[in-house]
Amino acid sequence: MKPHSVLTENGHFGKTGPRINQMHITPIAIVDPPLLNAAGLHAPYALRTIVELVTDDGISGISEIPGNSSIDAALALSSDLLIGKDVFQLNEIRQELINRFGTETSAQRGEAPWDQRKLVHIFSAVEVACMDIIGKVIGRPVVDLLGGKMRDRVPFSAYLFYKYEGAGGELGFGTDPTATGWAAARQAAALDPAGVVAQAKAMCAEFGFQSIKLKGGVFEPRQEVEAMFALREAFGPDVPLRIDPNALWNVETAIQYGREMEPILEYLEDPVRGQENMAKVRQAIKTPLATNMCTTSFEEIVSSIVLGSEDIILSDHHFWGGLRSSITLAGICQTFGRGLSMHSNSHVGISLAAMVHLGAALPQLPYALDTHYPWQSDEIVTTGRFTFEEGAVAVPQSPGLGVELDRDALARLHQNYLTCGLTRRDDEIEMQKVQPGWRFQSVRW
Numbered sequence: 001m002k003p004h005s006v007l008t009e010n011g012h013f014g015k016t017g018p019r020i021n022q023m024h025i026t027p028i029a030i031v032d033p034p035l036l037n038a039a040g041l042h043a044p045y046a047l048r049t050i051v052e053l054v055t056d057d058g059i060s061g062i063s064e065i066p067g068n069s070s071i072d073a074a075l076a077l078s079s080d081l082l083i084g085k086d087v088f089q090l091n092e093i094r095q096e097l098i099n100r101f102g103t104e105t106s107a108q109r110g111e112a113p114w115d116q117r118k119l120v121h122i123f124s125a126v127e128v129a130c131m132d133i134i135g136k137v138i139g140r141p142v143v144d145l146l147g148g149k150m151r152d153r154v155p156f157s158a159y160l161f162y163k164y165e166g167a168g169g170e171l172g173f174g175t176d177p178t179a180t181g182w183a184a185a186r187q188a189a190a191l192d193p194a195g196v197v198a199q200a201k202a203m204c205a206e207f208g209f210q211s212i213k214l215k216g217g218v219f220e221p222r223q224e225v226e227a228m229f230a231l232r233e234a235f236g237p238d239v240p241l242r243i244d245p246n247a248l249w250n251v252e253t254a255i256q257y258g259r260e261m262e263p264i265l266e267y268l269e270d271p272v273r274g275q276e277n278m279a280k281v282r283q284a285i286k287t288p289l290a291t292n293m294c295t296t297s298f299e300e301i302v303s304s305i306v307l308g309s310e311d312i313i314l315s316d317h318h319f320w321g322g323l324r325s326s327i328t329l330a331g332i333c334q335t336f337g338r339g340l341s342m343h344s345n346s347h348v349g350i351s352l353a354a355m356v357h358l359g360a361a362l363p364q365l366p367y368a369l370d371t372h373y374p375w376q377s378d379e380i381v382t383t384g385r386f387t388f389e390e391g392a393v394a395v396p397q398s399p400g401l402g403v404e405l406d407r408d409a410l411a412r413l414h415q416n417y418l419t420c421g422l423t424r425r426d427d428e429i430e431m432q433k434v435q436p437g438w439r440f441q442s443v444r445w
């Protein structure tokens with residue numbers, strides 16, 4: 001590795017980190033099955049954006065964020081600011097990004113289950129790619145840049161979805177009638193409690209997950225509660241269960257069904273919309289409440305504590321502004337007696353690697369993390385699809401994130417992006433193709 005010595009402003013030779021010389025932003029479209037959720041239906045492709053920073057001496061750092069053409073455009077606008085920056089100067093880079101884009105309010109997050117803000121995504125994309133480079137320069141995995149690992153393997157939870165039949169990816173893949181095991185279950189319909197249990201059995205058999213989450217907010221609550229009791233019946237009391245209606249229930253409904261599910265739930269995720277409503281439900285039921293919708297930014301922490309809106313915050317380094325911010329969030333949660341776990345959206349291996357490094361560094365990890373990874377079949381890293389053992393992923397040990405970009409896969413998935421015509425996630429439009437006139441409602445039952 002070349003030493004990084006430069007002439008400083010004072011005229012002295014000093015050490016500096018490698019400087020960013022190139023920035024590549026590549027939108028990709030990955031195959032995604034027709035999963036149902038509160039916002040509607042997943043399109044045949046989920047969009048992600050892959051960011052690569054290359055230093056003046058040719059070291060490459062990568063990151064992955066949710067795909068959205070307006071976030072990609074904002075990222076592109078930040079490139080002149082990033083070029084020439086020392087990758088170690090993350091604080092300065094962050095400040096300059098704030099100067100360029102201004103601050104964002106939590107309201108800009110929007111009403112969808114996922115986050116619409118731009119700056120948090122940009123912070124995350126830039127920081128993770130810089131940390132990948134820093135790790136490579138100093139020869140240590142990213143987890144060591146976050147304070148070092150507290151565990152060798154990071155546990156994830158099964159993440160079940162109601163879904164229509166199909167594997168997604170209309171451009172390249174159809175349903176495969178010869179598929180078996182998880183590959184078959186992944187393309188099967190799951191529209192009732194029996195379908196949900198069959199999906200859970202196949203997913204847990206393949207990945208070894210030891211806790212289970214059901215994405216709710218799709219059918220009227222009684223049916224979803226029945227699915228939870230069917231899961232309890234099938235898996236017994238030792239497998240923790242969670243349900244996430246993505247804030248579609250009103251307070252009365254959440255209290256009624258929350259009480260009913262008290263004996264079987266590990267936690268209830270975002271039953272209602274807004275911190276005030278979450279606080280009302282929290283006072284009325286014994287089950288802990290978790291959120292990735294009502295407390296989603298540092299700005300909202302004070303009111304969360306004052307109101308007592310949830311027990312567990314589901315972090316997400318894409319939405320909380322990066323890995324180091326997520327460690328800050330962990331400290332805040334510890335100070336105020338909040339639990340911390342992790343939220344997920346459709347993603348491939350660069351995001352998973354970052355999630356695993358973060359999960360390994362968290363001081364406490366009382367809950368298995370969310371991941372959509374089983375629903376994806378594409379991969380973008382040269383080592384191929386990650387493996388799970390007993391539901392956990394081993395922390396990569398090579399320098400940086402420990403994964404390298406598969407450039408052939410990048411080209412192929414970028415081509416998918418160009419051909420599929422999607423530029424942002426819109427589950428409502430996708431649902432209308434199946435149920436004409438269907439409208440997203442911020443509170444439904």
Ligand SMILES: O=C([O-])[C@@H](O)[C@@H](O)[C@H](O)[C@@H](O)C(=O)[O-]
Nearest residue numbers: 037113114244292343344345
């Ligand atoms: O992908 C989905 O349909 C999920 O509903 C996702 O958008 C949510 O952000 C998420 O997984 C959650 O826990 O709310």
Ligand SMILES: [Mg+2]
Nearest residue numbers: 244269270292
């Ligand atoms: Mg959620």
